[in-house]
Amino acid sequence: MTRRARLLLCVLAAACLLPACLHVALHMPPFGAHPLPYGEAINALATRQRHVTNMVSAVNFDYRGLDTLGEEFMLLGAVTGTAVLLRGSRGEQLTARPGRVGNRPVAPRSDAVVLICRALAALTVLFGVYVVLHAMTTPGGGFQGGAIIAAATALIFLGEGYRGWRRIMRTGLLDAAEGGGAALYALCGFAAMAAGWPFLHNFLPLGTPRDVFSGGLMQIENAGVGFAVAGGFAVLFVEFLEETRAERDGDGA
Amino acid sequence: MIGLLPPLPVAGPLAVAGLLLMLSKALPRPLPDVIALLTALGVVLVCIVLAGHAAPQPLVYWFGGWAPDAGRVLGIGFVIDQAGAAIAAFIGLLFAATLVFAWGYYDEVHAHFHVLMLVFMAGMIGFCLTHDLFNMFVWFEVMSVAAFAVTGYALRSSALEGALNFTVVNSIGSYLILGGIGLIYAEAGALDFSALAQGVARAPDSPVTAAAFALVMSGFLIKAAQVPFQFWLADAHAVAPSPVSVIFSGAMVALGVFGAARLSFAVFAPAAPVMRVLHTLLLGMGAASAVLGGVMALMQRHVKRLLAFSTISHVGVMVVGLALPDPAGLSGLFVYLVGHGLVKGALFMVAGILLARCSGIDEVGLRGRGRGIWPAGVAMAAGGLLLAGLPFGLMDEGTRLIGDAAQRVGNIWVVPAITAGAICTGAAVLRVTGRVFLGLGPVPGEEERSPTEREREKSDRPLWLMLLPTALLLLLALGGAEAAGAFAGQAAAAFMHPDTAALLGPGAAVPPSPPVAPAPDPPTTALPWLATGLALAIAAFELTRRRLPGRLVRGFDWVTRPPLDVLRTLHSGRVGDYVAWLAVGVALFALAFAFG
Numbered sequence: 001m002t003r004r005a006r007l008l009l010c011v012l013a014a015a016c017l018l019p020a021c022l023h024v025a026l027h028m029p030p031f032g033a034h035p036l037p038y039g040e041a042i043n044a045l046a047t048r049q050r051h052v053t054n055m056v057s058a059v060n061f062d063y064r065g066l067d068t069l070g071e072e073f074m075l076l077g078a079v080t081g082t083a084v085l086l087r088g089s090r091g092e093q094l095t096a097r098p099g100r101v102g103n104r105p106v107a108p109r110s111d112a113v114v115l116i117c118r119a120l121a122a123l124t125v126l127f128g129v130y131v132v133l134h135a136m137t138t139p140g141g142g143f144q145g146g147a148i149i150a151a152a153t154a155l156i157f158l159g160e161g162y163r164g165w166r167r168i169m170r171t172g173l174l175d176a177a178e179g180g181g182a183a184l185y186a187l188c189g190f191a192a193m194a195a196g197w198p199f200l201h202n203f204l205p206l207g208t209p210r211d212v213f214s215g216g217l218m219q220i221e222n223a224g225v226g227f228a229v230a231g232g233f234a235v236l237f238v239e240f241l242e243e244t245r246a247e248r249d250g251d252g253a
Numbered sequence: 254m255i256g257l258l259p260p261l262p263v264a265g266p267l268a269v270a271g272l273l274l275m276l277s278k279a280l281p282r283p284l285p286d287v288i289a290l291l292t293a294l295g296v297v298l299v300c301i302v303l304a305g306h307a308a309p310q311p312l313v314y315w316f317g318g319w320a321p322d323a324g325r326v327l328g329i330g331f332v333i334d335q336a337g338a339a340i341a342a343f344i345g346l347l348f349a350a351t352l353v354f355a356w357g358y359y360d361e362v363h364a365h366f367h368v369l370m371l372v373f374m375a376g377m378i379g380f381c382l383t384h385d386l387f388n389m390f391v392w393f394e395v396m397s398v399a400a401f402a403v404t405g406y407a408l409r410s411s412a413l414e415g416a417l418n419f420t421v422v423n424s425i426g427s428y429l430i431l432g433g434i435g436l437i438y439a440e441a442g443a444l445d446f447s448a449l450a451q452g453v454a455r456a457p458d459s460p461v462t463a464a465a466f467a468l469v470m471s472g473f474l475i476k477a478a479q480v481p482f483q484f485w486l487a488d489a490h491a492v493a494p495s496p497v498s499v500i501f502s503g504a505m506v507a508l509g510v511f512g513a514a515r516l517s518f519a520v521f522a523p524a525a526p527v528m529r530v531l532h533t534l535l536l537g538m539g540a541a542s543a544v545l546g547g548v549m550a551l552m553q554r555h556v557k558r559l560l561a562f563s564t565i566s567h568v569g570v571m572v573v574g575l576a577l578p579d580p581a582g583l584s585g586l587f588v589y590l591v592g593h594g595l596v597k598g599a600l601f602m603v604a605g606i607l608l609a610r611c612s613g614i615d616e617v618g619l620r621g622r623g624r625g626i627w628p629a630g631v632a633m634a635a636g637g638l639l640l641a642g643l644p645f646g647l648m649d650e651g652t653r654l655i656g657d658a659a660q661r662v663g664n665i666w667v668v669p670a671i672t673a674g675a676i677c678t679g680a681a682v683l684r685v686t687g688r689v690f691l692g693l694g695p696v697p698g699e700e701e702r703s704p705t706e707r708e709r710e711k712s713d714r715p716l717w718l719m720l721l722p723t724a725l726l727l728l729l730a731l732g733g734a735e736a737a738g739a740f741a742g743q744a745a746a747a748f749m750h751p752d753t754a755a756l757l758g759p760g761a762a763v764p765p766s767p768p769v770a771p772a773p774d775p776p777t778t779a780l781p782w783l784a785t786g787l788a789l790a791i792a793a794f795e796l797t798r799r800r801l802p803g804r805l806v807r808g809f810d811w812v813t814r815p816p817l818d819v820l821r822t823l824h825s826g827r828v829g830d831y832v833a834w835l836a837v838g839v840a841l842f843a844l845a846f847a848f849g
Contacts, residue, residue, distance in 0.1 A: 001823070001830045013836035020843035024464040029439055037442040041327060066316040066329045070379065070391035073267050074398050077372045080274065081402020084365045172278040179368070183271025186264050189316075199260035201318040 051206040051214045052136040060141070061218040065200040068221070069189065072182045072228055079178060079232040086239045109161065117159025124152035132226040136215040142222040146229025153234050157241060169238050174231045181227025188221050255306050259314035259331050262296045262303075262341055263379040263392075270371035277364040285364035286356055289371055293349035296378065300342035307335045308743060313384075313756060324757045326445040332384035332756060335744035336587055340511060341378040343591045346729075347503045347598055348374045350722035354602050355496035356714060359406070366406065373399035373500065377508055384756070386434055386444045386520070389512065393430065393476075397423055400505060404493045418828045419489035422482070425835060426475035433468030436461050437520070446519040447756045454523035460846075466527045467842035470513055470535075474838070477509030479572055480541040481838045483565045484824060484831040487549070490561035495605025495710060498557060502564040503598035507590045510571045514586065517575065518749050526846065528578075534845040536576035540670040542569030547677025549824070551791070552817055554616045554700040556604045556685055560597065563640060563678035567593045570671045574655040577667075580749060582658035584741035589651025591737070592639075595730035596648060600636040600682065602723040603629050607689065608710040609719070615705045616685050621692030626716060630690030632723050637686055639730060641679020641788035642672065644781035650734035652781070654741075668780075676784050680791035687796045694796035698810070699817055704826075 001009075039055075046058040060068045132145030157165040189200040197203045200217075207214035215222075269292045273285060280288075306312060311334040315321075319328020348370065359366035376395030383389045401423075405416045438444060440461040441452020453462055471482070478486035486506065490498050513535075521527045546566025553559035567589070574586035606629045608614050611622045623630055639648050652671070659667050687693040798806050823830075 001825055001827070001833070006830055006833045009833040010836055013833070013840040016840035016843045017836070020464070020847070024436070024460050027460045028436075037325075038327075038444070041325060045327075062317055063319055063327050064329055064388075067388055067391050069264065069267065070376070070388070070395050073270065073372050073375065074391070074395045076271065076274065077369060077395065077399045077402060080365050080368050080372075081398065081405070084369070084402060085405045175277055176275045179271045179274025179277070181271075183268050183275060186268035186271060189260065189264050190268065193257060193260070198315060198318040199264060200316050 047209055050202065050216075050218070051209045052218065053210055054136055054138060054141070056139070057135045057141050057215070057218060057222065061135075061215075061221045062200075062202050065189075065221065068225070069185055069200070072185050072225060075232055076178060076182045076228065079235050083235055083239050086243060109159070114159050117155045121152045121155040121159065124155060125149050128152065128230070132222065133212055135222045136218060137210055137212060142225030143229050146226045146231075147233055149226070149230040150233030150237065153237055157237070162241075165241075169234065171235065171238055174235045174238065177227045177231030178235060179228075179231075181224045181229070181231060184224030184227065185221050188217055188224065192217065255302070255312065256314075258299050258303055259312055259333055259382070260316070261299050262345070263375050263382065265299075266292050266296060266371040266375040266378075270368045270375070273364045273371070274368045277368070280364060283357070285367040286352065289367040290349060290352045292371060293345050293352055293374065296345035296374065297342050297349060300338050300345055300378070303333050304335055304338035304342060307333050307338050308747065310752075311335075311747065321445075321757050324448075326443065326448050326757065329383070329385045329388045330445065330756070331382045332446075332751070333382050334747050334751075335740065336748045337381040337515075339740070339744065340508075340587070340590065341381045343594060344374060344377050344381070344504050347500060347594060347726075350598065350602075350726055351496050351499045354499065354605065354719055354722045355494075356718055358494075358496065358711060358714065366403070369399050369403050370500075373403065377504060380508060380512060384446050384519075386437070386446065386449060386516075388444075389515075390427075390430055390434060393512065394427060396505065396508070397427060397476075400497075400501065403497045404489055406494055406497070414826060414828075415488035415492035418485045418826070418831060421828050422475060422485040422831050422835065425832065426472040426482075428472075429468045429475075429839070430472035433465040433472065436468065437465035440465065445757075446516075447751065449520045450523060450751075451757075453521060457524040458526060459524075462521070462524050463526055463530075463846050466516075466521050466524070466530070467839065467846065469516060471835075471839050471842060473509045473513040473516075474535075474538065474572075475509070475835065476506065477513070477568050477572065478506055478542075478565050479509075479538045479569060480545055480565075481834040481841075483542060483546070484834060486565055487553075487558045487561040487824065488826060490564075491555055491558045491704075491706065493557075495557070495601055495608055498560075498604070499598045499601040502560065502601055503594040506564055506568055507571060507594060510568060510575060510586065511590065513572075514575045514583065514748070518583075519751050522749075526849070530842065530845045530849050532576055532578050533849055534841060535572055536664065536667060538841075539569045539572030539574075539576055540667045542566065542572065543671045543674030544569075544677075545820070547674035547681075548817070549820060550678045550681040551684075551795075552699050552821065553681070553703050554697065555703065555705045556607065556614050556616055556619075557601070558704070559616070559681050559685065560600055560604060563681065564593075564597060566674040566678050567597070567640070569674060570652065570655060573667050573671055574651070574658070577655065577658040577662055577664060579658035579662050580742070580745050581654045581661070583749060584738065584745035585651045585654030585656075585658060587651075587741040587744060588647050588654060588734075588737050592647025592649075592651055592730050595726045596636050596639045599632060599723045599726040599730070600640075602719060602726070603633045603636070605710060606716070606719050606723075608708060609712040609714065610716065611689075612709040612712075614708045616688055617697045617701060618705075619689045620694065621689070623690040624692065627690060628716075628720055629723070630686055632720070632727060633682060633686045633690070635727055637679050637682030637788070637792075638785060639679075639727075640675060640682055642675045642781045642784035644785075646731040646734050647737055648730065649781055650738045654738060656780075672780065672784050676788045676791065679785070679788035680795070683788060683792035684795045687792060694798070696799045698795050698798055698806075699813065700795075703821065 128145045128149035131140040135141030192201040195203050202217040204216035206216045311332050314331045316329045376392045379392035401420050441449045475482040543566050546562045550562035571586045574582040613619050
């Protein structure tokens, strides 16, 4: 199709869709007057039923824990797929040589950058662990904390350079964290079944509300998510940064 | 004991996938294959048992033990009816056959391919069994993400475009579905199907409900590759490895129709305007897809593209089955879905055998090169005849049921449309068989001007290992049509009138459940034989162009060429064009609601 024909088609479609959208918008529940039956029910029940104060975690890991199981494996599928796609065109061998663009000089890192990165990487991991652990009491949890932990690996790259970073990042270990974390979530469900409950039933002691370790089984699921997300995001960093390394003969075939 | 089974077909493969990824570096070569195959077979077994226990009442399973409290649903439930469990079993079977077919094919990526396939399978099965709209979307996305990943495996840069078109168009479909979920949640304040149906019943004429239906259906019809959303399918199939194509055409595309059917009956049935659009617009889309897919299939020379267009045509038949307001149409859809999946899976396996053994996928280039692997030719001929409508097996039973439904509700015009589509796709496959395996047809016709690709796949597997699953799928497609028809009739009745009150527990409102009229056994006609004969005649015409009078052939080409050129131009391979057509498709829903 020519550009013109395509534009004409879009305009025709829009001419039909815009009045329809307007019509629907005018029949929506009025602004601010949404009935939120689900949210209200959870707010009223979760603290009593599950001894947690972070309602989002209660929904994610307990009331609708099955959704999170699916989302966990969606992430795993996306990361594994990315790894397969990128490795497919690049091969799996590692190299100690970083890539260079043309004749651009590689400036030596200053000691200040190295020092700051080392200090910040450690603190970032610590903060990530904190966010993971406080899933049941304050906003945050395995997804957010895992992403923060993975972000620390980018700081390692910045501070240690390609070679040092590559020595630390073992893809086998990262795959294990990713797959193991996701499997842990699924196995929590099976553990509940082994104990005679429905899949993913929260059968562990629930603890006291506002305590870091409240929430029972949700804690373990949350840890699984933390491992899976940290491992998965770190795999993505490795794969994307590997794309920048020096090409050997026969690459890019 | 049965009460323990419902989570297994979904959570089992997921747990195995996670563990496989964890141990991917440590597991020696054949183990990932063995583990994945055993998992798929286990899923088949569990789903068959579930299907056996899903009547007269469906199996209800509340995850986390969150059963509804006085009609209020907080958790997520699986409601496993006969249709859902049987199709889940079929999906597991197709995966098992594919894993045998691809044995060792993916060794160099460790277990990553198996991880993706297991996640893919779990997503599809969860999609069939769930009873919660958002959870359904989650499984739909799991399925999509895994599909994007396995399409691009060993991607060549020339093929990047096809994979990107697939990803972009299907991602837009996901956004549409998510938008629709938002609208229906705003209107009905629930996500569980039964609770949603009650919400819809409270305001059956609400434009918000109609818009939600339009958006969700558009998303599912994009997955089902129906006119005018169909463009991505052929591009994706042309680039996907053949084992992946087996799953795409055999199950994934048809699941779009299954999802559309599930929501239509479980959620939107109380809304009369919505059902009116279902019975008109979708009927037209399905019939148009059946014809367009058939014609486009006849024009192709790239065998996988050809089969992809035939999938569009046959899924169109399923959409017709959904759109006909008669239980026989729905039971026809179920039988046809399984029958078509088995036949099309087998045909894509033959395409994979050609890629591995003859190092090519171009029909014209492969002329006569398949003589050494004649069993594959037999399989392909059988598949072609079944696609055309040979009166044996599941596809025929499904076609017959849908035809009867059309007759009963007075939509007899769709029968010629779906028959024409079947004839064209059958003729196309038979033409390929004659040319590749018998060396016929030295002078190609219209197909010569279609896009093609030099392509090959690793030939590291013995021929028998690839033929075994192919033959198994074809044999299954041939057998048990009567029993399948009866089972599907029962399943369709339960599927169309889910027992909302029983699911939500005491305290829930009881919508009246209309009685189901049993489908009478109609007389058999000569139509299937006629269709098969016509398909053979078209294939013979295409293959003997050189011997026919030149005037006849030239006259035929003079008449057919201009419209076919228009069709070919429309399938441009440009994602911008596809998105423009997608907007037109959504606009069609708006028009149907405005004037329907």
